Amino acid sequence: MNRLATAAVAAACGGVSACLYLGLVLGSPGALILVYLTQLPLFVAGLWFGTGAVALAGLTATVVLLAASDLLVAAIFAALNAVPVTILVRQALLARRGSDGTLVWYPAGRLTLWLTGLGLVGIAAALLLLGGPEGLQATLRDIVGRALDQLTEGTLPDRDRVAATLAAIIPGVAAASWMVMAVINAALAQGVLARFHLAWRPSPDLAALSLPRWLTLALGVAAVAILLGGVWRFLGINVIIALSVPFCLGGLAVLHAVVRRLANPAVALVAFYTLAGLFGWPLVAAAILGLFESWLGLRRRLAPHGVSIDG
Numbered sequence: 001m002n003r004l005a006t007a008a009v010a011a012a013c014g015g016v017s018a019c020l021y022l023g024l025v026l027g028s029p030g031a032l033i034l035v036y037l038t039q040l041p042l043f044v045a046g047l048w049f050g051t052g053a054v055a056l057a058g059l060t061a062t063v064v065l066l067a068a069s070d071l072l073v074a075a076i077f078a079a080l081n082a083v084p085v086t087i088l089v090r091q092a093l094l095a096r097r098g099s100d101g102t103l104v105w106y107p108a109g110r111l112t113l114w115l116t117g118l119g120l121v122g123i124a125a126a127l128l129l130l131g132g133p134e135g136l137q138a139t140l141r142d143i144v145g146r147a148l149d150q151l152t153e154g155t156l157p158d159r160d161r162v163a164a165t166l167a168a169i170i171p172g173v174a175a176a177s178w179m180v181m182a183v184i185n186a187a188l189a190q191g192v193l194a195r196f197h198l199a200w201r202p203s204p205d206l207a208a209l210s211l212p213r214w215l216t217l218a219l220g221v222a223a224v225a226i227l228l229g230g231v232w233r234f235l236g237i238n239v240i241i242a243l244s245v246p247f248c249l250g251g252l253a254v255l256h257a258v259v260r261r262l263a264n265p266a267v268a269l270v271a272f273y274t275l276a277g278l279f280g281w282p283l284v285a286a287a288i289l290g291l292f293e294s295w296l297g298l299r300r301r302l303a304p305h306g307v308s309i310d311g
Contacts, residue, residue, distance in 0.1 A: 001049075006049050006053060007053075007056060009045065009048075009049070009053075010045045010049060010052075010053035010054070010056040010057045010060070011056060011057065011060045013041035013042060013044055013045040013053075013057040013060075014041070014042070014045070014056065014057035014058060014059065014060030014061040014062075014064070015060060015061065015064055016041040017038050017039070017040075017041040017042050017057065017058075017061040017081070018060070018061040018062075018064035018065050018068070018077075019064075020034045020035060020037055020038045020040075020041070021035060021038045021061070021065060021077055021081070022065070022068060022069070023035045025068075025069050025073055036181055036184075036185075037185065038077075038081055038185075039081050039085050039181065039182060039185040039186075040185045040188055040189055041057065042054055042057050042058055042061070042081060042082065042085040042086075042089075043085060043089065043185050043186050043188075043189035043190070044189045044192070044193065045057040046085065046086070046089030046092075046093075047089060047092070047093075047186075047189050047190050047193055047199055047200055047201070048193055048198050048199070048200065049200070050089075050093060050200060051086065051089055051090045051093060054085060054086050054089045055082075055086050057082075058078065058081065058082025058083070058085065058086055059082070061077060061081070061082060062074050062077055062078045062082055065077050079125075080122075080178065084118045084182065085182070087114065087118065088111065088114060088115065088118070088182065088186065091106055091110070091111055091114050092105075092106055092111055092186075092201065093106070093200055093201055094106040095201070105201050105202065105204070107204070107208070107209075107210075108204035108205070108206065108208060108209040108253075109209050109210040109211055109212075111204070112209060112211065112246045112249055112250075113211075113212070113215075113246070115179050115182060115183070115245075115246070116179070116215075116242065116243065116245065116246045118179075118182075119175040119176065119178060119179045119242045119245070120175065120239065120242055122174070122175050122178065123171045123172065123175050123238055123239070123242065126171055127171075132231070133231035133234050133235060134231060136171065137164075137167050137168065137234060140166075140167035140170050140171075141160075141163045141164055141167040143167075144162075144163040144166045144167050144170070145159065145160070145163040148162060148163060168234055168237060168238075169237060169238065169241060171238045172237060172238030172239065172240070172241025172242050173241055175238070175241070175242040176241050176242050176244060176245050179242070179245040180245060183245075183249070190203050191203070206249075206252060206253050206256045207253055207256040207257040207260065207299075208253070208257075209249060209250065209252075209253035210250075210253070210299075211246055211247070211249075211250045211290065211293070211294050212294070213294050213295060215243070215246060215247075215294065216291060216294045216295065218239075218243065219240060219243050219247075219291070222235075222236040222237075222239040222240045222243065223236065223240065224236070225239070226240075244287045246290070247287040247288075247290035247291050247294075248283055248286045248287040248290060249290065250289075250290025250291075250293050250294065251285070251286030251287055251288065251289035251290030251291075251293065252286050252290075253290070253293070253299065254289055254290070254293050254298050254299045255269075255272065255286065255289070256269070257299045258299070
């Protein structure tokens with residue numbers, strides 16, 4: 001495909017992404033579901049044609065939103081979608097030649113660290129823009145309080161306490177939700193492109209994903225911050241919530257490696273993800289498993305021979 005056709009496809013992906021994001025602006029309950037797929041066309045452009053294509057798609061979407069809405073909406077889209085997806089695609093498409101001459105692609109574990117870093121940067125940006133931990137909590141308490149008043153018509157007992165509790169965890173939950181959304185959209189884009197032999201790189205093997213031990217130490221620092229109380233408690237809680245995503249992926253890597261011992265691993269994975277979708281607690285168990293995996297090397301002990309570990 002020539003450059004003009006590539007640019008046209010990338011721009012079209014950006015236009016689709018902008019249309020999906022407009023569901024958030026319109027406030028339609030049905031359209032809100034489509035907002036979660038906003039990043040999908042961007043990942044398709046990038047994982048198909050490269051970093052330049054995803055940058056063009058993100059720019060196109062931003063311009064469309066600027067024309068259809070206002071500067072704030074376009075800026076939020078760029079910050080939450082266009083820029084992070086471009087960064088993740090760039091890292092995903094990095095490769096080097098191994099000692100045997102084969103092409104070694106950027107490992108899934110390091111991509112997970114980039115994803116985690118972007119999530120934490122989002123929390124830090126919210127803190128800076130809204131006047132630090134106290135300013136952010138005050139803003140969120142006000143927003144949540146007004147939302148609760150509308151939902152309950154002002155009859156909710158302990159309304160202030162509920163608003164304060166929710167406000168204390170919203171930054172971490174928002175960061176974790178964004179990270180999960182990015183993983184799902186990237187996996188969908190890569191899966192579709194690989195199915196039609198259009199993907200720039202081979203699909204990463206989740207069973208090979210490995211997290212560094214220092215990530216566990218970061219979790220410990222966040223836990224200590226909670227014990228200190230005050231604004232440190234607020235920061236620690238939200239960092240721990242955000243860090244639950246990479247540890248969950250680490251636990252899923254163990255699961256994917258271990259089920260390869262079974263005659264029909266796909267059946268076990270379908271059963272697990274069905275339970276996870278219905279109840280949620282299997283993902284909590286996976287995050288705990290990922291926490292222990294960093295130190296105990298459970299995958300190396302339980303996985304069959306032939307499962308590689310990334311760096």
